Amino acid sequence: MNTELKEAMELLEKEKGISKESLIESIELSLMQACKTNFGKTENISIHVDPETCEFSVTAEKEVVETEDDIVDKTQQLTVAEARKTDPTAEAGDIITIDINSKSFGRIATQNAKNVILQRIREEERNVVFNQYNSKIRQVVSGVVSRQQGKSFSINLGKADALLSENEQVKSEKIAPTERIKVYVLDVKNNSKGPKILVSRTHPELVKKLFEEEVTEIREGIVEIKGISREPGSRTKMAVYSNNPDVDAVGACVGMNGSRVTAVVNELRGEKIDIIAWDENPAILIENALSPAKVVTVEANPEEHAAKVIVPDSQLSLAIGKEGQNARLAARLTGYKIDIKSETQARAAGDFDHMFQDDFDENGEYYEKSGEINGRDLIEDIEEETAADLSGLQNSEK
Secondary structure, three states: OHHHHHHHHHHHHHHHOOOHHHHHHHHHHHHHHHHHHHHOOOOOEEEEEOOOOOOEEEEEEEEEEOOHHHOOOOOOEEEHHHHOOOOOOOOOOOEEEEEOOHHHOOHHHHHHHHHHHHHHHHHHHHHHHHHHHHOOOOOEEEEEEEEEEOOEEEEEOOOOEEEEOHHHOOOOOOOOOOOEEEEEEEEEEOOOOOOEEEEEOOOHHHHHHHHHHHOHHHHOOOEEEEEEEEEOOOEEEEEEEEOOOOOOHHHHHHOHHHHHHHHHHHHOOOOEEEEEEOOOOHHHHHHHHOOOOOOOEEEEEOOOOEEEEEEOHHHHHHHHOHHHHHHHHHHHHHOOEEEEEEHHHHHHHOHHHHHHOOOEOOOOOEOOOOOEEEOOOHHHHOOHHHHHHHHHHHHHHO
């Protein structure tokens, strides 16, 4: 029986992750419960389970009295004649330890002990699962869609099910049972029915963690993800920075022939991802964030976290994006309120001349202002009409 008990504990430890120490505690607790059910008291009873052999013993300390007439409590006293069966030298007044045969416990006591062990095993199993997934909060895990519960989905993660609520689903995604998806763990709560795991497909950190899985340079800390702005299912903008001048941060994230970014896009069901270079200069960062639109110039005000941007007339709709999405994501990514105008609009408002008036020194040479850039490689990338206007501006300053 001890061999079977040892094998059972080793199996539970291996398959359920429940420690042998915890199982031994549950056995001791169950035996104590059985003693209480059988005898009514346990003050004088001791339980010991050998962790190596799994042999267990139940003993009781009892006071030795002369005769049956002197016994007040049979659970704590016994006669000299009974005591000498265990200890031939026993005398009245001695305290001796006797063995209790657990096989003598009644059916009810045995059933109660069994229930205690099963309850403790279930509790420990829940704790093991809780601790396992609690350590995965703010991480990405892979699971299989098991069933739909109203507008929510249950995702089987292996040892537990997670809840993907309606609010954490990408509206454009169609999720079907049995398909495997990756989710971001938001929180893990412990309750009597087991851990409740809350996951998301919309969190911006999901994109970050997916890139960490794909890009070695990010995992090694060579490339940092400085910021992410996301509209789930549609588009994400991500700013990256390299701590090694020999490593191109954007190139590392894109991968050979776009392999790395494609893997993330596929996992996100075709969500577009713009990867841009991070820059401490807010104007340069804003220009990069408005990609793929080309920019003529940017004037950034760090104190007010506001920026004025001029783009070619042909690039205005691209810079703003469909329903303002490109400009909106760029603003979230940079933390700046961005006012975008076309060259024609800027001239009409008088902003164009104002933003360029200090870009040339007294000899007509271009210089870069702090927090301000010319995003079209200066005059050579500007359309012919704009180039002519700037040329006239240079001549007038001379």
